[in-house]
Ligand SMILES: Nc1ncnc2c1ncn2[C@@H]1O[C@H](COP(=O)(O)OP(=O)(O)O)[C@@H](O)[C@H]1O
């Protein structure tokens with residue numbers, strides 16, 4: 001794609017997200033869409049992180065652990081230490097990033113199904129930890145989290161106190177969408193810089209990468225930290241929106257969904273997880289009427305999609321353009 | 330000439346099997362030294378030990394007097410000792426040019442964060458790597474296929490790409506494990522010239538190779554391994570006359586070691 005076409009796409013995309021959708025919701029009075037789309041935005045941030053670990057050749061089914069951790073870090077800081085939500089957001093990300101260094105160093109040596117299994121277990125361990133730790137309040141979780149406060153610089157209100165808003169839904173929508181835009185802009189930049197090539201060199205051949213002088217252990221941890229950071233801020237924002245967090249807020253099912261979002265959108269495309277999350281989330285909702293068959297139909301369609309489009313939904317649109325970046329071992 | 334690389338009493342045991350047994354030799358600056366020996370003699374293991382892909386059981390490798398064994402591969406590479414693989418290893422899903430560009434990693438001056446934000450140093454690096462990659466590809470005669478996806482290449486081009494990747498790291502010593510395997514006669518002749526010209530660029534070369542006529546043609550000196558032990562060392566002419574070597578290769582067609 002040429003530069004101008006790219007810019008046009010970005011402008012259209014931003015306009016739809018920031019103007020089009022809110023306008024549509026106001027006109028059609030489908031206020032419920034705000035909640036749905038806010039969730040999609042936050043889940044795609046977490047999925048974007050998982051996508052990055054895929055990009056270095058690791059199947060990550062542990063993002064739920066970091067989303068949960070991020071939710072609790074923010075909730076505890078807000079409720080028990082009276083810290084502003086806006087400060088807890090990056091802190092939750094950083095906390096998850098730091099935790100993922102400790103966790104990642106030993107487990108990132110594993111590959112394939114071994115890494116995948118360990119990360120799966122990680123989600124469950126996180127849930128049990130939140131049940132057991134003294135500070136997390138066990139199964140009752142942390143509830144009645146105050147809404148985000150105002151952000152003021154020199155008396156100038158940058159962000160109003162969410163509690164004073166007549167309708168808080170659009171505020172959370174904008175917050176989540178802006179976070180999503182920033183996260184994916186960063187991922188896009190990463191993947192299209194030399195860093196992205198380095199990540200792909202790990203995905204394709206770690207041994208060769210180390211023989212050309214790449215510190216593979218370091219690079220793997222960096223990618224994993226970014227991934228967990230995204231999981232953390234996604235989880236923290238979720239906790240703020242639902243004003244609560246429980247050990248079961250993010251479970252193995254969520255971890256699996258984060259991974260499926262990436263598969264569905266396409267592992268070779270940085271915007272894949274965004275599309276994947278949207279389709280999967282709405283697909284699941286649409287099937288709600290089918291009652292007991294919901295899961296059956298859902299899984300069948302998913303399997304069929306993955307078989308028909310192994311490189312994800314985006315491979316249809318961009319097949320020619322980025323055949324190379326989609327090429328996986 | 331000076332001793333660039335010293336292999337001293339190097340030993341590697343896998344359980345009960347001693348794959349490399351007390352091997353000692355040294356490599357002079359700018360020479361082409363070949364390691365030969367029957368299958369399973371321990372040649373690939375020897376290379377892996379030199380490049381820190383395996384930990385030694387005992388003994389050590391010195392490069393300019395400094396121990397380089399039992400480090401991590403990327404650290405040994407940073408010091409200037411780089412190994413290519415017996416199996417054709419490349420980054421399959423990337424273009425030929427991207428393979429070579431990425432292999433310039435050791436020459437990068439910018440930090441990872443610098444690459445992320447596109448700092449001036451990073452931009453300069455990228456330009457420089459691109460230019461150097463094109464030059465290396467031209468030099469090895471694979472410039473016209475630089476936009477091909479590497480997994481689509483025929484064997485001969487794959488080997489050339491492997492060497493291009495090795496060269497991109499700007500090595501002092503390059504270890505080539507079976508660089509001519511799977512090539513036909515003409516391709517081998519061309520590749521032998523290629524390896525010579527790599528040496529003429531100032532690279533000291535160690536190679537493992539089965540094609541005996543190529544080995545005899547290209548090597549300054551030869552080290553012969555059998556069951557993990559060094560049984561001979563010398564010029565190609567000396568090796569061809571060596572009783573132990575002839576014995577080790579008994580049962581193998583005479584002409585295959587160029588006798
Ligand atoms: N990772 C390993 N574990 C166990 N045995 C090995 C390993 N690598 C090589 N070997 C054994 O060591 C011996 C030497 O192997 P290798 O160095 O590959 O021989 P060459 O390259 O000379 O054909 C062989 O008997 C091989 O089976």
Ligand SMILES: [Mg+2]
Pocket residue numbers: 372373374415
């Ligand atoms: Mg071998």
